[in-house]
Amino acid sequence: MASKKMIEIFKERKTIEQVEEGNELAPKFDENGLLPVVTTDAKTGQVLMLGYQNEEALRLTIEKGEAYYWSRSRECLWHKGATSGLIQKVIDIRIDDDQDAIWLNVELQGLEASCHVGFKSCFYRSIPTGNIKEEIKLIYKEEEKTFDPQDVYGDAPNPTKL
Amino acid sequence: MASKKMIEIFKERKTIEQVEEGNELAPKFDENGLLPVVTTDAKTGQVLMLGYQNEEALRLTIEKGEAYYWSRSRECLWHKGATSGLIQKVIDIRIDDDQDAIWLNVELQGLEASCHVGFKSCFYRSIPTGNIKEEIKLIYKEEEKTFDPQDVYGDAPNPTKL
Numbered sequence: 001m002a003s004k005k006m007i008e009i010f011k012e013r014k015t016i017e018q019v020e021e022g023n024e025l026a027p028k029f030d031e032n033g034l035l036p037v038v039t040t041d042a043k044t045g046q047v048l049m050l051g052y053q054n055e056e057a058l059r060l061t062i063e064k065g066e067a068y069y070w071s072r073s074r075e076c077l078w079h080k081g082a083t084s085g086l087i088q089k090v091i092d093i094r095i096d097d098d099q100d101a102i103w104l105n106v107e108l109q110g111l112e113a114s115c116h117v118g119f120k121s122c123f124y125r126s127i128p129t130g131n132i133k134e135e136i137k138l139i140y141k142e143e144e145k146t147f148d149p150q151d152v153y154g155d156a157p158n159p160t161k162l
Numbered sequence: 163m164a165s166k167k168m169i170e171i172f173k174e175r176k177t178i179e180q181v182e183e184g185n186e187l188a189p190k191f192d193e194n195g196l197l198p199v200v201t202t203d204a205k206t207g208q209v210l211m212l213g214y215q216n217e218e219a220l221r222l223t224i225e226k227g228e229a230y231y232w233s234r235s236r237e238c239l240w241h242k243g244a245t246s247g248l249i250q251k252v253i254d255i256r257i258d259d260d261q262d263a264i265w266l267n268v269e270l271q272g273l274e275a276s277c278h279v280g281f282k283s284c285f286y287r288s289i290p291t292g293n294i295k296e297e298i299k300l301i302y303k304e305e306e307k308t309f310d311p312q313d314v315y316g317d318a319p320n321p322t323k324l
Contacts, residue, residue: 025300038212047202047265050258062291062298063294090291094287095287097278101284122259123256126254126257132221136224138185159260160259
């Protein structure tokens with residue numbers, strides 16, 4: 001449902017100089033019409049999640065000042081927090097050099113968490129570095145969940161795909 | 163050149179519980195064999211870049227403690243800094259809930275910059291938010307380049323694609 005208005009804010013990509021050194025918004029959506037989006041917590045600097053936006057999600061994020069994504073697992077526009085209350089208020093939207101990635105710096109509302117598993121950040125486990133001599137065991141970096149997913153999402157299907 | 167050893171560190175994805183709540187490393191590489199990777203500066207918390215890793219790049223990053231990526235534009239393994247000296251020393255590697263994205267927190271070596279255009283971060287421009295009544299103009303957030311790309315990369319082709 002790409003309205004005419006929605007398309008107009010994105011400029012045609014003409015030259016590398018325009019894309020890298022200019023001030024025109026000329027994003028490169030991938031073959032699925034998506035851009036990867038990094039979301040960080042403005043309070044802690046922590047990376048909260050990696051999501052995706054299509055044209056509509058990016059436009060709505062710009063207009064509304066709240067984070068919208070495209071849910072690849074549910075295949076729909078996703079206003080983060082519409083179900084869970086875990087709204088992300090946008091402090092800053094950045095775009096990268098070749099304009100094929102977005103960085104959202106956000107203020108968390110409600111429970112101040114972002115991850116559907118119940119943790120604050122989706123990146124709650126660390127991979128140990130060094131010579132790999134035996135099996136790698138992930139290390140938990142958040143001691144406990146911030147919320148119980150059952151309370152927040154009820155019986156909604158888990159978005160994780162195998 | 164995926165060696166037998168290289169494949170063994172990644173476990174088969176069997177259940178959502180294993181992937182989300184376990185301590186096994188069972189990443190989901192996409193249809194091109196890649197994972198998106200967010201890289202942040204351990205000193206400032208700034209997001210530096212969004213790159214991609216294949217199995218070999220992730221394994222090398224784990225083993226060597228320096229950031230390796232898969233360059234989509236050059237279609238080759240990319241040891242960040244091998245050409246430019248802009249090595250990224252890994253402080254922490256995180257993996258997200260469904261194990262399809264990586265967060266590298268790094269210490270910058272050399273010029274303390276990361277972006278091939280010459281800026282510290284690839285995300286040197288901001289998209290203004292609010293009602294869209296006229297053309298969007300990106301706002302520069304780094305006042306000047308940290309280095310001259312010509313000095314660092316010489317005549318190497320620009321990796322940005324239109």
